[in-house]
Amino acid sequence: MKTSKDAPATSLLDYPRPSVAVDTAVLTVADGSLQVLLVRRGGEHHHGERALPGTFLRERERLSDAVLRSLREKAGISGRVPRQLHVFDEPERDDRGWVLSVAHVDVVPLAELEGALKSDGVRLAFVGGEPEVVAGLPYGHAEIVGKAVEWLRAAYAEAPDPGALLEEPFTLKDLRELHEVVAGHSLMRDTFRRFMEPQLTGTGQMSDGTRGRPSRLWVRASVS
Structure with a gap:
């Protein structure tokens, strides 16, 4: 005989649910170095700090649409097709709460980023030349950058x-x-x-x- 403990959940609302975010590592080469695009954060958490362009998934929104929205609204980038990189699901990765990040990556020629870089809120950071910048990124973004660089190097090796x-x-x-x-x-x-x-x-x-x-x-x- 089944007890109430063994009974199946009757609704999806009975399960705990994390927030889902998308974050994109936009990589390029500038000044003879591999660099990643960062944006200045708004909101209450880490306000004014640099991070990867990202956003939370809206209700009924596709991941790919959320990625394009975040690039357009946070970095002024459009017309790109980033690829899904990895799901980062460490429960403690984000100090705001339980957040899964579906990370994406895109490789963009520097000339195509000129418009975005005119904004005061957008800048490039050397992946290897400024470890204090990348290592200090909030929301576990340093790990995303590392995974993106790993993927890029594997692609260029082939x-x-x-x-x-x-x-x-x-x-x-x-x-x-x-x-x-x-x-x-x-x-x-x-x-x-x-x-x-x-x-x-x-x-x-x-x-x-x-x-x-x-x-x-x-x-x-x-x-x-």
Whole structure:
């Protein structure tokens, strides 16, 4: 015989429910360094501090719509399609209460962020050059940035500039220097060339030689 303790819940309201947030790590390369976009927080908690652009999920709202809304309203960014990165569910991660964060990531060329960076509330922070900034982010955002960088480095280890940070066409030297910034260390020139060249399409043109000797120009190979 079932007791009241064993009886199934009759309503979803019988279960404790966390708040659900979306937070997006927008990564780019600027001044020869990997950087992440931060916004100034409003509201009562951590007012004026920097954090990733994010928001709480509204009733009946899709996660993807909440992400786009937060980027538009908090950072002035639109026209992007961030990808879902990871669900951060540590119960104590947010000092405001029990909050799950469905983290997203986007890789954006610096030129596409120029409009957003004109706002006083938006800035870039060096992922490796300002550890006190990233490590001090509220709401567990430092962990999100770390996961986003991990994902980005794995993607760049497998393909030439998958985030399209370089303007085409480019030289192999340009490409390698970008990949070194993302990787955070130098790469063997010949090994890099042998791995990346088959994934590129030559333009049949040469660089103008303003940065050393003229070199072959390439574009990212289209995926069929």
